[in-house]
């Protein structure tokens with residue numbers, strides 16, 4: 631039934647007044663402070679009164695809508711149809727970080743509010759005349775302008791490391807040889823599975839060879855990694871959240887030595903920390919990329935075949951050798967070994 635005009639305009643005025651009315655101080659403070667809280671702190675605060683309960687609810691909703699805390703170009707939502715976990719809590723970084731910087735800088739991170747969407751960084755560069763500059767013009771490169779990947783920086787370094795332009799090149803992020811530095815551009819989602827926990831899924835068709843994401847997290851020394859590994863094993867036995875400590879070995883060109891890289895994304899990482907293992911090698915290939923001027927290579931994921939929208943993204947965590955105790959594997963592939971690979975195997 632249509633409302634009489636006078637009644638409708640009174641209602642509109644009331645709604646407008648409600649929007650214009652200054653929010654109570656408690657409300658304003660809560661909107662600023664609550665997004666900094668951990669899930670447990672948020673749950674405790676939400677029990678104290680109805681207003682804080684409402685704000686906590688909207689923060690939880692906002693957190694579950696973007697696992698990346700607005701640090702990536704696109705939002706990557708959590709989807710859970712199997713239990714009551716709305717999201718997984720971790721501190722977001724889109725690149726590798728040293729533990730020394732993480733300890734002081736990343737104790738807390740703002741996450742979950744209507745105004746938490748920060749400006750997306752532009753990757754386009756302009757020259758002094760305001761023209762768009764594109765293509766590779768790094769110092770070691772004679773070809774300027776076409777932006778393809780023929781720059782000498784892209785030649786293979788040693789055995790398995792691919793080189794990209796980096797801080798020692800004059801080019802910017804628009805360079806065609808910085809494919810893996812442009813952050814995530816593919817639509818993804820983090821989906822809950824009853825047995826494997828969270829997993830990363832594609833939310834669009836991904837073509838074979840496309841860059842998906844890098845494995846970001848804290849770089850640990852081997853001694854620290856061994857200590858953390860032991861701790862995570864103990865925590866896993868008592869039912870704690872899964873860990874995301876990855877060990878990679880780069881074979882050095884001499885062939886006599888290898889560089890061990892330990893990336894721990896358990897506390898601080900990006901969405902790659904949700905990629906589960908598959909015994910058949912999965913649909914992602916891993917490549918070590920070294921940016922020109924950087925000492926440590928980055929571990930990057932590429933589609934090893936065309937991946938359909940909705941498919942889970944997986945890769946092999948490593949070789950499986952016999953071990954009496956370990957986590958059960960639920961990859962579901964016909965070649966499933968029954969157990970997850972582990973550093974100690």
Ligand SMILES: C[S@@+](CC[C@H](N)C(=O)[O-])C[C@H]1O[C@@H](n2cnc3c(N)ncnc32)[C@H](O)[C@@H]1O
Nearest residue numbers: 826827828872874903904905906907959960961
């Ligand atoms: C890097 S995390 C992957 C994300 C994790 N599923 C989560 O919920 O955060 C690695 C952990 O995921 C679980 N996982 C990964 N692949 C699995 C598989 N094929 N079967 C069972 N659990 C798996 C294990 O608990 C493992 O320690």
